[in-house]
Amino acid sequence: MKDIQVVIITGMSGAGKTVATRIFEDLGYFCIDNLPPTLMPKFIDLIEDSDSDKLNKVALVMDLRGREFFDSLFSSLDAFSKAEKIRPKILFLDAKDQTLVRRYKETRRSHPLSQMGRPIEGIRLERKKLEEVKGLAQYYIDTTDMSPRQLRDRIISEFGSESETFRVNLLSFGFKYGLPIDADLVFDVRFLPNPYYVQHMRARTGLDQDVSEYVLKWTETHQFLGKLMDLLSFMLPQYKREGKGQLVIAIGCTGGKHRSVALAEWICKKLSENYPTNVSHRDIEKGK
Secondary structure, rough: OOOOOEEEEOOOOOOOOHHHHHHHHHOEEEEEEEEOHHHHHHHHHHHHHOOHHHHEEEEOOOOOOOOOOOOOOOHHHHHHHHHOOOOOOOEEEOOOOHHHHHHHHHOOOOOOOOOOOHHHHHHHHHHHHHHHHHHOOOOOEEOOOOOOOHHHEEEHHHHOOOOHHHEEEEEEHHHHHHHOOOOOEEEEEEOOOOOOOOHHOOOOOOOHHHHHHHOOHHHHHHHHHHHHHHHHHHHHHHHOOOOOOOOEEEEEEEOOOOOOHHHHHHHHHHOOOOEEEEEEEEOOOOOO
8 A cells, every 4th residue: 555645734823824735735745725624534535545646645734714623623633543554744833923913914814713803812712722733743833933935945844855846847839839828938949950841851740769860960959958058057956946836948949840849858858867857849739
């Protein structure tokens, strides 16, 4: 039976659970927000019976937004003890009362336990109710003086690695069909010799070996790739350091079938040595 990593994200309302959930999603966790504790046993059965790799890492956000479910939280946690290979870890997020009050004022939201009263009243009641859960938590993070970036770094240090939160997507495309709207970086390779004008290659694509070899054999191609990889070797660590989750690099030629496809495949192979990398070809089937 597969090992399943389960993290229960809980803690004080306003302490950063929403930000934490996004970080766990970047780490590849399947995240469920505000799961009623009464449904946890059924969810455990689901992930144990599933063959999907998406359910190997699961993060459950559980808090007092569903007050009627809170009393069943501990009995639901006991359900994990009956699962063979699931041992949940509890992450408790906290912050000082005055920080929580300030955050509620900034967002103009009501505290879930004091919708008709002062935020501090709900905060104090919630802290009392969560005291036992806090004692069970294996991980405790006080976000009082933390920025979202600092919280991200802390969670990554505890539950994942920096490489898991940064992916590179290579995309080939044809300028005649328009620029890709989701591209972060666009490189135009229409200056390179075009296999389209070689009769036996016209109907083929950059995925075919003879076309790829044709595109890659030119001095201009080697010079371009050398300069591009030098640029990317500088830029990608900077994007990663700033907390970017993914980078879309678009390589464009005229029709998106020959030059851009061959080069996107080559660049993907090189970058995959250091980053999780994917390649796709937007326009390779067009114009047939």
